[in-house]
Amino acid sequence: MKTNLPLVSIIMATFNRAYIIARAIDSVLNQSYRNLELIIVDDGSADNTSDILMKYHDPRIRIFKHEKNRGATAAKNTGIKQIKGEWFTTFDSDDEMVPTAIETMIKIPLSFDQTITSVVCNCWEPISKTFLGQGLSKDGYIEYNEIMPLCKGDFWGLLKTSLLKGDSFNENLLGNESTLWYKINGRAKGYYIHQALNIVHIEGNDRVSNLNILKVNFPRQILHYENIINEELYLKIIKKLKPDEYYHLCRAGLFMMRINKNNYLASKYCELLKPLNNSFLTELAIKYEVPIIFYKTYFILDHPIRKEVSQIKSTFFKILNIKKHK
Numbered sequence: 001m002k003t004n005l006p007l008v009s010i011i012m013a014t015f016n017r018a019y020i021i022a023r024a025i026d027s028v029l030n031q032s033y034r035n036l037e038l039i040i041v042d043d044g045s046a047d048n049t050s051d052i053l054m055k056y057h058d059p060r061i062r063i064f065k066h067e068k069n070r071g072a073t074a075a076k077n078t079g080i081k082q083i084k085g086e087w088f089t090t091f092d093s094d095d096e097m098v099p100t101a102i103e104t105m106i107k108i109p110l111s112f113d114q115t116i117t118s119v120v121c122n123c124w125e126p127i128s129k130t131f132l133g134q135g136l137s138k139d140g141y142i143e144y145n146e147i148m149p150l151c152k153g154d155f156w157g158l159l160k161t162s163l164l165k166g167d168s169f170n171e172n173l174l175g176n177e178s179t180l181w182y183k184i185n186g187r188a189k190g191y192y193i194h195q196a197l198n199i200v201h202i203e204g205n206d207r208v209s210n211l212n213i214l215k216v217n218f219p220r221q222i223l224h225y226e227n228i229i230n231e232e233l234y235l236k237i238i239k240k241l242k243p244d245e246y247y248h249l250c251r252a253g254l255f256m257m258r259i260n261k262n263n264y265l266a267s268k269y270c271e272l273l274k275p276l277n278n279s280f281l282t283e284l285a286i287k288y289e290v291p292i293i294f295y296k297t298y299f300i301l302d303h304p305i306r307k308e309v310s311q312i313k314s315t316f317f318k319i320l321n322i323k324k325h326k
Contacts, residue, residue, distance in 0.1 A: 007085035007087075025040070097198060118185065120158075170228075182237055254286070
């Protein structure tokens with residue numbers, strides 16, 4: 001590879017993956033594209049991750065450690081602050097790149113169209129031997145915020161660092177990394193390569209997609225809904241392209257703010273819900289103040305537990321009648 005090729009920064013956040021992280025690191029160091037740096041952020045691992053990392057002496061690796069676990073988005077933000085490259089990507093510590101991954105993607109802006117600032121590819125799942133990304137089927141230019149929200153599954157890509165413009169992941173959210181990616185994608189000129197350049201291993205039980213959101217503590221959920229309502233671009237895109245997701249987000253936000261007695265944000269969620277075709281119980285939640293226990297109940301009994309709805313309706317009517325005759 002030519003020595004004057006642009007530097008590519010690869011951010012790898014990890015937590016308690018000493019048993020598998022070497023595979024991911026080796027796949028980066030063995031890339032055919034050599035002008036890269038690997039920024040590893042150990043997010044407070046309690047296993048022997050540090051011992052594994054100490055075995056590597058490649059000067060392209062830079063290691064940073066959080067003293068305590070702060071979450072994936074915080075770890076990635078630490079990595080973003082350390083970027084030196086003209087291009088960057090984030091990469092999961094339990095996956096692996098095919099040997100020509102970076103070279104294949106960087107060739108698009110270098111040899112095909114210099115105005116391209118973002119390249120995305122597909123991912124491969126080795127057990128089922130299938131592409132994980134669904135919705136795109138051929139190489140070509142794409143309007144990210146019009147196309148990608150309609151796609152399903154895992155895609156991966158390379159971004160020009162200048163697209164960040166000082167933005168980072170919102171650490172107050174429970175995941176929802178799309179809030180940052182939508183901002184970046186709105187600035188990018190994108191191109192899709194219909195090749196699987198990232199091998200995604202789904203057999204582990206610690207992948208983000210395998211984590212149960214119900215295990216997240218209640219104050220953390222409150223913080224999430226206090227902040228996601230301010231992500232205007234994210235809300236605008238999912239309202240247009242994912243109306244069901246938008247509806248459930250706003251409804252959950254309303255209930256959470258009522259539970260937390262945050263009347264200001266509850267009223268904002270009400271305004272977002274009013275133009276929608278709401279369910280009977282949501283309409284009641286918008287119009288009336290009812291005991292907090294019923295917001296908690298409805299939030300927990302969100303779909304698919306529909307058989308309880310008639311009973312909850314009856315309970316709501318009883319409460320309203322009691323208030324009426326007091």
